[in-house]
Amino acid sequence: MPVDRGRTKEEVAGEAWMAMYRFILGGEGQRNFHDACEHTGLAPGVLKTLLSLHPGQPQSMGELAETFRCDPSYVTSLVDGLESTGLAERRPHPGDRRVKDVVLTAAGEHRRDEAEKILSQPPEALDRLSFTELRQFRDLIEKIVGA
Template identity: 35%
Template sequence: MSAEDALMTPPDRSPDPASAAWRLMFDYLMRSSPQRLESLQSRGLTPNDSRVLFTLDREEARPIGTLARQWGADPSTATWLVDRLERAGLAERSPAPGDRRVKLVRLTEKGEATRKELMEEYYRTPREVAALAPVDLAELVRIFSKLNQGVE
């Protein structure tokens, strides 16, 4: 048994159905992560770079301090992350009109195009999902729609 297999707990050994479901979803996401990582690496990006890329906007520049809070990072780390995207031509910084000490960050045209390309690649249906029966796919859509809306 590999270390990866040891981390994946079969549903019948989980303490409750919610834990079993979560473990199975998590295991599938982990198993499918190499495809997402390959998409990033082909562009010289890291998972942290993609996190930044997906929170920026082309139309609305946002202060680095606000972004740092959103990312749960200190301002120097946020600056370092933005620096990486800026060097790649994916983001740009400008001083805030009312306070030049505040730096605003937005996506460049290249950054917006890169994000769009990544989303197209991420949204390609994995063959395991495409192979499911229509009734199973409908059930997955129903369940994940509910999860994305929040459980009430």
């Protein structure tokens, strides 16, 4: 390890970012998500939509499109996927009848919980940290995400 490694804050941030990035995208995260799709019987896109809906928090089609940075027409098909299986439903938005709000049904909330349970199974690699280190790590990452 070179002595001048991570000299500036930007460099250290870059190093931390790349490590995290590779960790998630290099298999660990993908495997979990794939498992969650299989277990819930949902296609990846539909599951992603299910997860971004929260109980009691309607989201408009447009908001979902913005969240996913995708075309609104694709949101139509994603929400169709949820609605056809009774996991969510569209409701007229009070005040602007052009807008449609999407809300989870009771079944949707339940299915979402199942998916979250699978996704939150941490990869074994986290065992490389001690309990103390892990708490430290969790606090730091939560500070980063602004939780």
